[in-house]
Structures are given as structure tokens and as C-alpha cells.
Amino acid sequence: MTDVLTPDQRRKNMSRIRGVNTKPEKILRSLLFREGFRFRLYNKELPGCPDIVLKRYRAVIFVHGCFWHRHSGCHYATEPASNKSFWQKKFAGNVVRDARNTALLLEMNWNVIIIWECQVKIFQKDGLTSLKDVLKRCAEGMPAQAYEMTTVAPGNMIFYPCKPSVRVDQEERISSAYV
Secondary structure, three states, X not given: OOXXXXXXXXXXXXXXXXXXXXXXXXXXXXXXXXXXXXXXXXXXXXXXXXXXXXXXXXXXEEEEOHHHHOOOOOOOOOOOOOOHHHHHHHHHHHHHHHHHHHHHHHHOOOEEEEEEHHHHHHHHHHOOHHHHHHHHHHHOOOOOOEEEEEEEEXXXXXXXXXXXOOOHHHHHHHHHHOO
């Protein structure tokens, strides 16, 4: 299928997609601040430049866009119909980079919390109870862990420990396959 937009229209459209200060990030930051959490934004000294850094809890939060970071099972993680090979390489590179950054942060003893764009609305409605539980665990000085949120049932969210899907030593082999 061909693109319905001209190259100039597409370029203009794509240039407006933000990488920082996205609406889901702003909503989550507002909720965290309202609950009394204090944080820093976009620490460039940490791998992946996390969206939110909670130094007191030795935790970082990434607010991933479902489309760009390939949230499995999400209806926002669609695949464009045109230029498929480009998009497959782009998405694969994003996933490999995310896994590498998570692994590096864990090696540096930072807890990594991944929140998906589609789940921020649930936080708005139901509050931050599950996130506060994870941050409490992080503050207890346990070994660094990566957490990802999942919805068990409507209105029932939990964070479960997860591992980066790609180990740092595998990254070269996998990323070269997509180049």
C-alpha cells in the first residue's frame, strides 16, 4: 500500500512526534509529584536517559510508547503497511536498545520500572498504589530488579519482575542481523 501523504507531509508529521515531555510522561510525573515523590528528569549520565529518576529509591522509570517500543498484545503497537522492511529494522533496533539499557542499568544497581503509554490512563483512574508498592521494595535495598506493569483484570494492575529480553553480550549478534 502506498502512503496517502506526500513525502513533505509525512516528514512534517513525523517531525512533530516528541521524544521527551510526552503527554503520558507529564501525566505520570504529575501523579508522582502529587503523591509526594521528588525526582529528576532525563539523566543523560544513565544508560537510555530514563524519563524519570528517583534517586532516593535507586529507581528509574521509562514511559514507553506502545508503538515505538512494541508493547506486545497492545492495539497501539500496529505495524505500518508501507516500507515494512524499514519499520521492522527500526522497531527491532528499539527493542534491542531498550533491553541493552535495562541490562546496563541493572548492572549499575538501578531498579528499572517500565510503564507503557496505554497504562498511564489506568494510573490516572485508579491511582499509584501498585507503583508505590514497587518503589517501597526498591527502597528496602533489595538487589536491583526490572519491573514491568501488567493488567491482570480490568482495574487490577500489578508489577512483575522481568528480565531484559536481550543480554548485553547477545546484543551485537542480534543488532547486526537487522542492519
